Amino acid sequence: xxxxxxxxxxxxxxxxxxxxxxxxxxxxxxxxxxxxxxxxxxxxxxxxxxxxxxxxxxxxxxxxxxxxxxxxxxxxxxxxxxxxxxxxxxxxxxxxxxxxxxxxxxxxxxxxxxxxxxxxxxxxxxxxxxxxxxxxxxxxxxxxxxxxxxxxxxxxxxxxxxxxxxxxxxxxxxxxxxxxxxxxxxxxxxx
Numbered sequence: 001x002x003x004x005x006x007x008x009x010x011x012x013x014x015x016x017x018x019x020x021x022x023x024x025x026x027x028x029x030x031x032x033x034x035x036x037x038x039x040x041x042x043x044x045x046x047x048x049x050x051x052x053x054x055x056x057x058x059x060x061x062x063x064x065x066x067x068x069x070x071x072x073x074x075x076x077x078x079x080x081x082x083x084x085x086x087x088x089x090x091x092x093x094x095x096x097x098x099x100x101x102x103x104x105x106x107x108x109x110x111x112x113x114x115x116x117x118x119x120x121x122x123x124x125x126x127x128x129x130x131x132x133x134x135x136x137x138x139x140x141x142x143x144x145x146x147x148x149x150x151x152x153x154x155x156x157x158x159x160x161x162x163x164x165x166x167x168x169x170x171x172x173x174x175x176x177x178x179x180x181x182x183x184x185x186x187x188x189x190x191x
Contacts, residue, residue: 005181005182006106006168006170006179006180006181006182007179007180007181007182008170008177008178008179009164009166009177009178009179009180010164010166010177010178011172011175011176011177011178012157012160012175012176012177012178013172013174013175014093014153014157014174014175014176015093015174015175016174017175020153020156020157021095023152023156024152024153024156027149027152027155027156028149028150028152029149031145031148031149031152032145032146032149034145035141035142035144035145035146035148035149038141038145039138039141039142039145042137042138042141043138048135048136048137048138049135049136049137049138049139051138055136055139058139059139059142059143059146062127062139062143063143063146063147066123066127066143066147067098067150068098069119069123070098070119070123070147070150070151071090071098071099071100071119072100073118073119073122073123074100074115074116074118074119075088075090075100076118077114077115077118077119078100078102078105078107078115078171081107081111081114081115082102082105082107082111082115083105086102086105087102087103088100088101088102089101089102089103089173097153101171101172101173102171103171103172103173104170104171104172105170105171106168106169106170106171106179107168107169107171108167108168108169109161109162109165109166109167109168109169112161112168112169112171112176113158113161113162116154116155116157116158116161117154117155117158119151119154120147120148120151120154120155123144123147124144124147124148127140127141127143127144127147128140128141128144130143131143157176161176161178164178166178166179166180167179167180167181168180168181
């Protein structure tokens with residue numbers, strides 16, 4: 001969607017937003033702690049698989065592969081919901097976050113939130129299904145919570161966007177803008 005006539009309601013520069021970074025870090029720790037507790041409860045309640053070095057190596061490998069796949073799912077969701085002509089850029093932002101950027105793309109709020117949540121939903125389902133199909137449910141659950149602990153940035157952004165209520169969101173190189181239809185630019189419609 002073109003953003004002619006859009007007025008910026010609020011801008012979020014995630015590279016300099018210490019409150020956002022702190023919220024993401026706290027969320028990651030909470031999810032990881034809850035995941036560890038869940039793993040212990042599952043292992044005690046229904047020990048199904050042998051947990052050892054090969055198990056741990058497989059969980060680490062799957063979790064590492066999930067990082068770029070997560071970003072590719074964001075990219076696919078951007079293309080699906082924002083149009084094939086969007087130009088995507090993938091990158092890394094310290095302190096350890098991969099990102100997908102469709103700089104300048106404007107999407108309806110619901111579509112932008114769907115782009116943010118797509119990797120968490122799809123990869124969570126894949127981890128649970130894979131764990132069940134391969135008869136390693138504990139590994140599936142562990143990969144799920146490890147991934148979700150890395151999704152907290154997306155989850156915090158989605159929560160902020162929904163709470164703000166602006167009808168559109170513009171992706172930017174540093175974060176996102178909440179935007180709304182505004183007055184047409186000067187000269188628009190005089191042709």
